[in-house]
Each structure stands twice: as structure tokens, then as C-alpha cells.
Amino acid sequence: MEGYYKKRYSRQMLFQGIGDGGQERLASSRAVIIGCGALGTVIANGLARAGIGQLVLIDRDVVEWSNLPRQMLFEERDIGLPKAVAAEMHLRAVNSGIEITGLARDFNAKTAESLVAGADIVLDGTDNFAARFLINDICLKLGIPWIYGAVLGATGCSLTIQPDYPPCLRCLIPEPPEAGTFLSCHQAGVINPAPGLIGAVEVAEALKVLSGVQTDQRLLEVDLWQRNYRLVNVAGAARFDCPACNGQYDYLHTETGNHSPLYAGEASVQLYNTAKAERVDLDELAGRLAGQGKVCNNGYVLSLRQENRSVYFFTDGRVIVRGTDDPAQARLLLKELRR
């Protein structure tokens, strides 16, 4: 082990739970973080500093002003950049000794396997059940441990899920709750200590799994406002008829979720032009959109601002429309813009 390396990670290697051997295992590990928002930025920051050898950050959205109170890696100058790109940029300055890949991509049934394949662990930085059920399916299919984490308001929860050691997420929650039956952070709000704490818990669990330490099957539930901290043993919640535990991965076969609003409770829609496999030429697009609003092209994403809405065009063919939660209306708008 090189001298600089020993110096850099000395405090972690002194920590009995990790040691020299554990640090080497961290350095040869690949972690995939799905979602680079409030949870994802805390997780990515923790894992990059801890020296995880390969980090992959996946996020489909761009940085906005309303993200700054809790999405710890971002600064005001990042507004309008894809979150995955901005996060990669900041983390490269934090740790040049590891491989960091930020992907401004949508995690869906079509892309899940290629994005996650080869990971030693997957971390949940998402904000919706659809994505989590997809993570559960792909991780069970590929035999990858994953850390579930969720926050709302001042509350949060987390559970480490090991393939072959049920319960999995679907054992605990057989079907995702229907949209509209639960609140999202866009409706109930969120304060930064909640993702700060749950993100740190996810990092701790990842360090344990990656350095070869046994984890347990206790679900953590916290309410930072009421100061309630609870661990619930869910080992007995494994279901023998759980489809995912029996190799039936329903969410890998659902249609990509591009026709639904982007976030529950927020007027955003993501459209995916799957027919268009080639990279979108943003410069050419900027020329075509000139005169239809305020156009800004930062090389990663092209934004068009109009009076009541904003449209973001990504190079992978995705389009996010803000200002409506009606996919039909968003598609109509795109048709008009492309005319």
C-alpha cells in the first residue's frame, strides 16, 4: 500500500471495524447511487471521501434553487446543470484517487440492468416507490446488496437488503402505494437533517457491506422533530410468496415511467423519446428553438424558459417539462416547439 494512501485513509484504517483489509476492499469496490438529490449527494460525498474505488452517480434531473437547502454537493453556480454532472465535478475535486462517473440518465425498466450490472452495492437516493421497487428487482436478480433509504419532512427510514436473506422491500410492501395516496417531499416538504442522517446511515451500512461485515435486518425509523429513534426487527417479515424473492421481477417488465409526472405533487413531466437512440445535438436544437423563449445551452442540457414553464432537453433524448403535470399537454407543447 502506498504511503500517501495510508496517510489519507489512516483514521479509517485505525477504526477496528474496517482496518487495512477493509480499506483495501473499499478501494476495489464499485458502488452505484441511484438518485443524486438530498439523499444521493450525502451518500456520494460520504463514499467518495471514504475511498470507494468506483462510484457511479445516476440522476435524470437538473439542479434548481429549491434543491440548495439540502442537496449538499451543489452550489448556486450549478443551477441548470444535470445533478449527476455537477456532483461528479465536485467529487473529483474531493478525491482524485477514485473513479467517479456521473450519468444524466433515467433509471427505468429498460436501463436498470445495464446501469447496475457489476456493482458491489446499490444505494437508494431516490424519492419514489416506483424506482425503489425497480432497484429491489434488479438487485435481487443480479445478487447485489442494496440500501433502502427514504425521507419526508423531518422523518426517515432505512434498511439494508441482502439478496438471499429476505425480507426484501417487496416482502415488506407487496405493492407500491398508488400515486396520490401518500405525500412526497414536494407536498409535505423536507428539512436537511433528515436526508443528512439517513444518507449517513446508508453510507455506514455500505461501508459495512463492502468491507465484509455482517449487517442485520432491522429497519431504522427516525423522526428528528419529535426525537423518536426506533429499530424494528423485520427478519420475520419475509414472505414465502414474495414474487421478487421467487425470481419474478415484475418491475423490470413494466413500461418505462415516462408518461407519469416526474415527482408526485410537482408540476413536472418527463418524456422519453425512445425512438431517438442517437445523441441529441443541443447546438442544432438551440438554433431551432431561438425566438420561442429564453434559450440556454450549457453543453449538457438545453433549457427553454417561457412565461409559465421551462423545458429541459437532454442529450440522451429525454425532455423534462416544468409547469404542467399533464403528459398529454407536455407532448403537445413539444410538438408545437418542434414545428
Ligand SMILES: [Zn+2]
Ligand atoms: Zn421478498
